Amino acid sequence: EADTETVTSVATPLPQVITKNGKHSFWVDGKAYLILGAQANNSANYPAVLDKVWPVVEQMSANTLSIPVAWEQIEPKEGEFDFSYLDVLLQQARERDLRLNLLWFATWKNNAPHYAPAWVKTDNKRFPRVVKQDGSVLNSLSPLGKNTLQADKKAFVRLMQYLQQHDPQHTVIMVQIENEVGTYGSKRDFSAMAEAQFQQQVPTELTEKLGLKAGTWQQVFAKDADEHFHAYHIARFCEELAQAGKAIKNLPMNVNVALRNPFHPGDGYSMGGPTDNVLDLWRIAAPSVDMISPDIYFRDHKTVDKVLDLYSRPNNPLFVAEIGNDQPYARYFFSTLGHQGIGFSPFGMDDTDYANYPLGAKTMDENTIAPFAELYQLVRPFAEIWAKLSFESEVWGLAEPHDSFAEQQKIWNANATEQQPDDIKTDPELFTQRLDLGLWNVEITYGRRMFWIDPPVGNSPASGGVLIAKLSDNEYLLTALRARVSFSASDELAASPFIARVEEGHFEQGKWVFERVWNGDQTDWGLNFTSKPHLLKVTLSTYQH
Ligand code: N0T
Known part of the structure; x- marks a missing residue:
């Protein structure tokens, strides 16, 4: 019995992203795989609430759950690690035949270090925060903090070691690095440490691959220099994590993005994250990251279609890491597959008593689940065939184009889209x-x-x-x-x-x-x-x- 198990698990190939002729395929167990995903709410990462997560995932007919694992929970005291949550999570996922996408909530969870351990958050000297141009300090860690990178990487490597040792069947098929990296409220770190770096030459690899002339950040990127500088250093930070993690267990890794409105970007978005204007920079600076994945909270067809265009490229496989869980978003599953998406994952799919309306649905109940379940039930019986054809042949997918949601549900920067x-x-x-x-x-x-x-x-x-x-x-x-x-x-x-x-x-x-x-x-x-x-x-x- 034990022997057969070892033999099978040794034979189980690692999940991987395959790219050929500018087309991408996500492989699990040696076969093309379509992520029919669901993402749990932010604080669902504790054994006591997992029984509130599985029923929703199962009602959706999803095959993959995206769920956080927090730095603060695996390394509450520096150097002391606790993986008891993962023991439970992996076992319960396996019992249900579900795969996992683990979300590494660490240095950045939407701009802030909320999920970093207290010993990190309270030590601003050792783990410096972003300093604004006016000298005030934001609650967003600087990507230039060497200690921050070292400490985050050390914990991330331990997480990957845990997976290497405890997950031979690859229940975890993907790991997301951080969550919606970037900084709200400043285009970059203006600390003395950052200033010194900002005066330097842009790394030649970057200027060459972008087809730009060499020079300082200011010379090369002019009015966009601050944002590009910040994006580059966050990308390098994530690259270091990805490289170190993959050296332990070579799983696909993604970075998700708090999008800016592609038609009316403004400057109130999470700066330094892989927004569309710095996507190529990110792909160059973080080559070990397999894909940059949009988090979609625009309800209207025109904006969503544009986002899908921007994030499905020969150099970037499309995975919709998050999308609102309200009815209008569901049909974009069709357009995601039409853009050769490798997966789709509505956010907030559990019964832990939270609703992120107006981004998503007002309530979590059968009516909220149904529009997603219907789609997954339609596609699941031929998901593997579809994923194979998407890579090897040609596929098309379209969602009904006109928008029918009420005006008052148009929020945030989705406001800008003409009706x-x-x-x-x-x-x-x-x-x-x-x-x-x-x-x-x-x-x-x-x-x-x-x-x-x-x-x-x-x-x-x-x-x-x-x-x-x-x-x-x-x-x-x-x-x-x-x-x-x-x-x-x-x-x-x-x-x-x-x-x-x-x-x-x-x-x-x-x-x-x-x-x-x-x-x-x-x-x-x-x-x-x-x-x-x-x-x-x-x-x-x-x-x-
Ligand atoms: C998403 C989710 C979760 C003024 C929001 C969207 C998830 C994160 N962030 O429920 O927090 O972990 O990735 C950002 C949208 C900002 C809207 C600001 C409205």
């Missing part, structure tokens, strides 16, 4: 999307009957979406919710198009299992999807005149 005036909401184009799939085009419409040609009026609330994967030039895997999907021939095809065959089925052990053919009413008016899950294989053809 359509009500009187033009009758335009069917608002509820129509088109995709060029190669030889074939597809039109997706929302909010119409299954039969006949009445124009689309949108779902209320907006909640539809579609997923398409290319199987071959004339063959697609398709699923959707609350949408009509109509194929047509693109200009490349000179002959007349027809639907050759639409099979409904499912996958078993990676093999397509045929259930029935959709024909007649089921194909005459496009392929109409309701709130029930249907998986289709669509084969298209042409006839000559």
Whole structure:
């Protein structure tokens, strides 16, 4: 018994991120893996409350839980480590067949060292905070504090050693370094220590890779010098952690970001974090970080789509590390997968009695869970196939485009996004999307009957979406919710198009299992999807005149 276990665990390959031709794949147990995630609330990292977390994760049909592990809890006294929380967490996750993404809450938890041990937080001399230009001191640790890096790294290495020794089956598939790093209220540290560094040359590796001329921070980045300087040093701090941690156990590691509004950035955001303007700098300065992951609290389609564009790049795999847990956010699961996302993880998914409204939902109950559960239940039966096709073939995913949430729910910097005036909401184009799939085009419409040609009026609330994967030039895997999907021939095809065959089925052990053919009413008016899950294989053809 014991022997077989050792043999299996030794054979279990490490989770990893694979990049080929600018496309990314996240592998677990030697296979492509799609993170159908859930993130627990901030203070859910204690054994006594875990039984309030699992039921929500299970109701969602999630396969991965993101949950904090705090520096203050594993090293309450300097040099004395306690991993009893992880013992319980790992065991309970395994019993439920769930994987974990551990969030290392340490030097930065949204700007502040709240989760650092008291012996760190109370010793400003040894662990210096960011000094503002006016000389006042912020409650955000400076990335230039050598002792801070050393102490944080030491604890992080112990955490990775714990995983190396106690998690041979890789229940933990990813580790997040810090949480929403950066500083609110100053573009950088202006302490004497920082000033000395700020006068120096920008490291040549950075200027060269960014294609910029060498010089001091001020010379190279001009009015953006302060922010770039701060971002570089935070990125290097995270890089040191990632490198040291990976040397112990080579798990995928990510850094999550408190976003700035891509259309109206302003300067009130968490400076120095990997916001879109310094994303390339971060990728260069922190090469051991596998990905920079957006935390999405914009509710509107236009802003979310832009964020997904910005964070899915040949040099950055897209993982939506956090997204609000209210209904309007759920459908962006479709667009995340359409951007070749490796995962999606709504925030605040547990019953520990907290709701981060107005960012997320007002309450945690069945109604809050349902929109996410519906999506995971739709995709989970073919998640591995999807993840494989996303990497090896071409995939598309779209969420219903118009926004239907109430004005008063537009908060924070999402305020800035323009809304359509009500009187033009009758335009069917608002509820129509088109995709060029190669030889074939597809039109997706929302909010119409299954039969006949009445124009689309949108779902209320907006909640539809579609997923398409290319199987071959004339063959697609398709699923959707609350949408009509109509194929047509693109200009490349000179002959007349027809639907050759639409099979409904499912996958078993990676093999397509045929259930029935959709024909007649089921194909005459496009392929109409309701709130029930249907998986289709669509084969298209042409006839000559
Ligand atoms: C997120 C979450 C958690 C004036 C917020 C979003 C999580 C962190 N931060 O519930 O704290 O750990 O990553 C920042 C959004 C700031 C909005 C400010 C409104």
